[in-house]
Amino acid sequence: MSDPSAAMPRDVMFQKMALIGVGLIGxxxxxxxxxxxxxxxIVGCSASPxxxxxxxxxxxxxxxxxxxxxxxxxxxxxxxxxxxGAYAKIAEQMGPHLAPGAIVSDVGSVxxxxxxxxxxxxxxxxxxxxxxxxxxxxxSGPEAGFAELFDGRWxxxxxxxxxxxxAVARLESFWTKLGSHVExxxxxxxxxxxxxxxxxxxxIAYNIVNTAAHLERVTDSEVIKFSAGGFRDFTRIAASxxxxxxxxxxxxxxxxxxxxxxFSEDLVTLQRAIRFGDGxxxxxxxxxxxxxxxxxxxxxxxxxxxxxxxxxxxxKTS
Amino acid sequence: MSDPSAAMPRDVMFQKMALIGVGLIGxxxxxxxxxxxxxxxIVGCSASPxxxxxxxxxxxxxxxxxxxxxxxxxxxxxxxxxxxGAYAKIAEQMGPHLAPGAIVSDVGSVxxxxxxxxxxxxxxxxxxxxxxxxxxxxxSGPEAGFAELFDGRWxxxxxxxxxxxxAVARLESFWTKLGSHVExxxxxxxxxxxxxxxxxxxxIAYNIVNTAAHLERVTDSEVIKFSAGGFRDFTRIAASxxxxxxxxxxxxxxxxxxxxxxFSEDLVTLQRAIRFGDGxxxxxxxxxxxxxxxxxxxxxxxxxxxxxxxxxxxxKTS
Numbered sequence: 001m002s003d004p005s006a007a008m009p010r011d012v013m014f015q016k017m018a019l020i021g022v023g024l025i026g027x028x029x030x031x032x033x034x035x036x037x038x039x040x041x042i043v044g045c046s047a048s049p050x051x052x053x054x055x056x057x058x059x060x061x062x063x064x065x066x067x068x069x070x071x072x073x074x075x076x077x078x079x080x081x082x083x084x085g086a087y088a089k090i091a092e093q094m095g096p097h098l099a100p101g102a103i104v105s106d107v108g109s110v111x112x113x114x115x116x117x118x119x120x121x122x123x124x125x126x127x128x129x130x131x132x133x134x135x136x137x138x139x140s141g142p143e144a145g146f147a148e149l150f151d152g153r154w155x156x157x158x159x160x161x162x163x164x165x166x167a168v169a170r171l172e173s174f175w176t177k178l179g180s181h182v183e184x185x186x187x188x189x190x191x192x193x194x195x196x197x198x199x200x201x202x203x204i205a206y207n208i209v210n211t212a213a214h215l216e217r218v219t220d221s222e223v224i225k226f227s228a229g230g231f232r233d234f235t236r237i238a239a240s241x242x243x244x245x246x247x248x249x250x251x252x253x254x255x256x257x258x259x260x261x262x263f264s265e266d267l268v269t270l271q272r273a274i275r276f277g278d279g280x281x282x283x284x285x286x287x288x289x290x291x292x293x294x295x296x297x298x299x300x301x302x303x304x305x306x307x308x309x310x311x312x313x314x315x316k317t318s
Numbered sequence: 319m320s321d322p323s324a325a326m327p328r329d330v331m332f333q334k335m336a337l338i339g340v341g342l343i344g345x346x347x348x349x350x351x352x353x354x355x356x357x358x359x360i361v362g363c364s365a366s367p368x369x370x371x372x373x374x375x376x377x378x379x380x381x382x383x384x385x386x387x388x389x390x391x392x393x394x395x396x397x398x399x400x401x402x403g404a405y406a407k408i409a410e411q412m413g414p415h416l417a418p419g420a421i422v423s424d425v426g427s428v429x430x431x432x433x434x435x436x437x438x439x440x441x442x443x444x445x446x447x448x449x450x451x452x453x454x455x456x457x458s459g460p461e462a463g464f465a466e467l468f469d470g471r472w473x474x475x476x477x478x479x480x481x482x483x484x485a486v487a488r489l490e491s492f493w494t495k496l497g498s499h500v501e502x503x504x505x506x507x508x509x510x511x512x513x514x515x516x517x518x519x520x521x522i523a524y525n526i527v528n529t530a531a532h533l534e535r536v537t538d539s540e541v542i543k544f545s546a547g548g549f550r551d552f553t554r555i556a557a558s559x560x561x562x563x564x565x566x567x568x569x570x571x572x573x574x575x576x577x578x579x580x581f582s583e584d585l586v587t588l589q590r591a592i593r594f595g596d597g598x599x600x601x602x603x604x605x606x607x608x609x610x611x612x613x614x615x616x617x618x619x620x621x622x623x624x625x626x627x628x629x630x631x632x633x634k635t636s
Contacts, residue, residue, distance in 0.1 A: 085597075109547070134544045137624035138611075144624070154543050183543070193540050196530050198547025203588055204522060205548070209607035211577070211584045212514050222511050224613040225472050225501070226452045229427070229516025230523070230555045232620045235611040237548045242604035249592045249600055259529070260589055264582070266529045270521055271578055274567045279403075282567055286560035289527035293456075293553040295542040302550045306455035306462070308626040 013174055014103075015040040018075035020068055020090055021082035022046055022055040023241075024136060025107045027145025029079060030060040032178040035147040045071035054142045068094040075099060077174070080106035080118075085247035088117040095121035103167050105131045109194060109244070111158045111187035113251035119160075127167035130187060131157045132194070133180060138239040151179035152300050158187040195255035200263055202245055203256070205238040331492055332421075333358040336393035338386055338408055339400035340364055340373040341559075342454060343425045345463025347397060348378040350496040353465040363389035372460045386412040393417060395492070398424035398436075403565035406435040413439035421485050423449045427512060427562070429476045429505035431569035437478075445485035447477045448505060450512070451498060456557040469497035470618050476505040513573035517566055518581055521574070523556040524563070 017033065019026040022044040033039045044061035045068050046052050052064035065071040072078050072094045080087055087108065098104065104126060108114050111130050122128040135153040137144065155175040159168045172182045185193075212223045212231065223231065249256060273281040297304045335351065337344040340362040351357045362379035363386050364370050370382035383389040390396050390412045398405055405426065416422065422444060426432050429448050440446040453471040455462065473493040477486045490500045503511075530541045530549065541549065567574060591599040615622045 134547045136547075139624045153546050156544070181543075189535075193536050193544055194547060196526075196533065196536055197541055197544040197549040201526060201548035201552055203592075204526065204585070205551075206604050206607050207585050207588055208519060208522065208581055209610050210603055211581045213606065213610055214584075215514065215577075215580070217507075218511050218514055220610065220613065223515055223610065224617050224619065225499075226474070226511055226515040227614045227619050228471050229452045229454075229512060230519040231515040232614050233523075233551055233555055234519055235607070235614055235620070236626060237551055238604075238607040239611040240604075242601050242608075245604050246597050246601040250595055250597050253592055253595070256592055257589065259533075260585075260592075262533070263526055263529045264585070266532075267522070267525050267578075267582070270525055271575065274521075274571055274574055274578075277568055277571070279564050279568050283560050283564040285528055286524050286556075286558075286563050288531065289524050289553070289556040290560075292527050292531055292538065292541065293557040295538065296545045296550050296553055299542050301542065301545050302553070303628050306457045308554060308628050310621050310626050 011037065012040045013038045013170065013177070014075075014077040016075045017042050017077040017079065018071045019044045019061065020071060020078065020080045020094070021086075022051055022060055022064065022142045023081060024140050024144040025133065025149075026079070026081035027055070027058070027060050027142045028135075028147070028149040029081070029107075029145075029178065031145055031147035032150055036177045036179075038174060038177055039077070043071050043075070051142055058142060060142055060145070069097045072097050072102075073099070076102050078102060078104045080104075080108065083241075083244045083247040084108040084110055084114055084117075084251055085243075087114055091118040091121035095123060098123060098126045100125045102126050103171055104128045105157075105171055107131060107133055109198065109248045110252040111156075111190040115158070115160070115187050127164050129157055129159045129163055129168055129171050131155060131171065131175070132190065133175070133178075134194075134198070135180075136240075138236050140241045140244075148179070150175070153180050155180040155182050156190050156193075157182060157184050158190050159184065191252050191255045192258075195252060195259040199248055199252055199256050200259045202237050202240065203249070203260065204263070205234040205236075206245070208234050209238040329355065330358045331356045331488065331495070332393075332395040334393045335360050335395040335397065336389045337362045337379065338389060338396065338398045338412070339404075340369055340378055340382065340460045341399060342458055342462040343451065343467075344397070344399035345373070345376070345378050345460045346453075346465070346467040347399070347425075347463075347496065349463055349465035350468055354495045354497075356492060356495055357395070361389050361393070369460055376460060378460055378463070387415045390415050390420075391417070394420050396420060396422045398422075398426065401559075401562045401565040402426040402428055402432055402435075402569055403561075405432055409436040409439035413441060416441060416444045418443045420444050421489055422446045423475075423489055425449060425451055427516065427566045428570040429474075429508040433476070433478070433505050445482050447475055447481055447486055447489050449473060449475045449489065449493070450508065451493070451496075452512075452516070453498075454558075456554050458559045458562075466497070468493070471498055473498040473500050474508050474511075475500060475502050476508050477502065509570050509573045510576075513570060513577040517570055517574050518577045520555050520558065520563055521567070521578065522581070523552040523554075526552050527556040 362382040
């Protein structure tokens with residue numbers, strides 16, 4: 001690839017951005033930051049030789065390192081983009097090498113545990129502000145990224161009460177220029193909100209796909225053929241990265257268990273209504289959920305096209 | 319609209335098709351049957367004056383009746399396309415008016431109760447063969463239909479053991495020409511398969527949307543804004559017609575409760591793994607579900623495009 005610092009020498013927000021992890025989110029940040037001309041150089045870091053080679057050959061980074069110390073050296077923006085279970089070790093390794101005045105942030109799907117794991121290793125004069133772009137697809141890896149991923153989506157930042165206000169403002173501006181809206185909240189509230197809007201949905205999706213795959217009286221072939229009845233919608237997020245999601249659940253236990261408890265209670269109400277033939281309750285509860293979908297579409301967070309705008313597949317010939 | 323019998327005088331499979339109910343499925347059958355030139359005249363029936371007016375003005379039917387007796391008179395194909403809770407009354411009303419040799423079928427999402435409700439009213443010499451196209455969108459009404467809805471999707475027929483083989487073959491051929499693959503099974507097996515591939519997914523989707531809408535510590539506005547984390551996938555099918563789904567659950571109680579029991583047991587396993595920090599179990603179970611998604615895509619039942627091929631929404635300006 002060409003030297004990016006030659007192409008955009010002046011107006012950049014950050015001279016050197018280090019992406020620790022170059023998967024779906026890291027690679028999308030690279031694309032979106034290049035699109036907006038936000039950074040001078042972009043370097044990456046990955047433990048995987050394949051990911052490093054891919055990240056360089058795709059031009060996502062000028063250089064991909066196998067160790068965080070080299071990657072963060074001289075970077076004024078460092079973004080952790082690995083599964084959150086790896087953060088503590090990464091923070092310990094990078095701490096001594098962070099440049100004074102650097103902003104360190106992340107994209108992890110949980111926030112309280114991230115603050116707990118990372119903050120102890122951040123030296124004085126470096127600004128750690130945890131973050132989470134609410135965007136993604138079911139795909140993984142450096143090839144999966146694209147510049148539009150964050151357009152119109154929300155990015156939550158969870159700065160500590162004593163965080164440097166200018167650093168927070170800079171990071172807010174960075175995400176806005178990547179295409180996102182930004183909202184600030186505490187790490188604890190983030191974890192509660194995401195438990196219901198993301199973590200429990202993923203858990204339920206994984207669960208029903210596994211339930212369906214292990215039935216005795218219905219075959220996998222039948223599940224697959226007749227999935228257009230609704231089941232296939234669940235399989236998209238159930239195809240997400242297992243390691244990333246393992247780490248999410250291990251690190252947001254309390255909030256997930258609270259929301260899962262509420263979900264299960266409500267499900268028992270529906271179950272009883274079915275058992276006792278209570279059509280009124282079913283109709284009332286089914287009718288209430290349309291308002292939320294309407295709100296999501298009005299807020300630009302989903303498409304109004306029927307079936308997500310999926311095109312019908314061509315008829316199978318077999 | 320122009321006179322359809324003038325346009326296709328000879329090669330049609332049926333001279334007159336009566337659609338009892340002209341919502342998403344009924345209107346899509348009209349479009350698809352016209353596309354393939356399968357029928358001469360199409361008439362409809364609806365209790366709603368608005369639906370009748372719409373069905374005629376859209377050209378879905380040459381005439382929309384307010385009573386089934388007139389609609390089925392002289393029809394050699396009658397398709398019930400209303401919520402299944404209305405079938406018994408419709409069957410009672412249409413029984414004496416069905417033409418000798420006519421094929422009567424339906425598109426309901428449950429089959430054992432349909433056979434129970436309809437068969438007693440079918441006169442000798444009329445062929446009742448229950449059916450269910452596994453296709454749909456979250457939208458309802460005569461405007462929602464389109465000719466491609468059944469392309470590449472499966473249609474299940476559940477003929478009784480003593481059904482007329484020629485009539486079954488004709489109905490199979492009809493659905494094939496509408497764009498579908500056809501599979502035969504018993505009503506009871508259909509209800510079990512659909513419980514897991516459609517009914518329980520809808521129940522869970524309705525449930526989590528309602529859970530999210532009634533939390534004290536997370537606002538509806540937050541649920542909507544941050545829905546791109548996974549939640550929004552569930553809201554599509556939770557926007558489906560409440561009456562239709564009420565009737566499905568009232569009429570497939572045993573199979574739904576069985577599958578819901580399996581789902582809940584499996585969910586408890588995941589819940590315990592989260593509570594006790596068992597990352598190995600989580601990772602293993604999350605990893606297993608990718609195979610099913612792959613199978614669905616290979617079978618042409620979903621798109622391989624990330625995010626269902628949804629286009630990113632334009633950035634909101636507010």
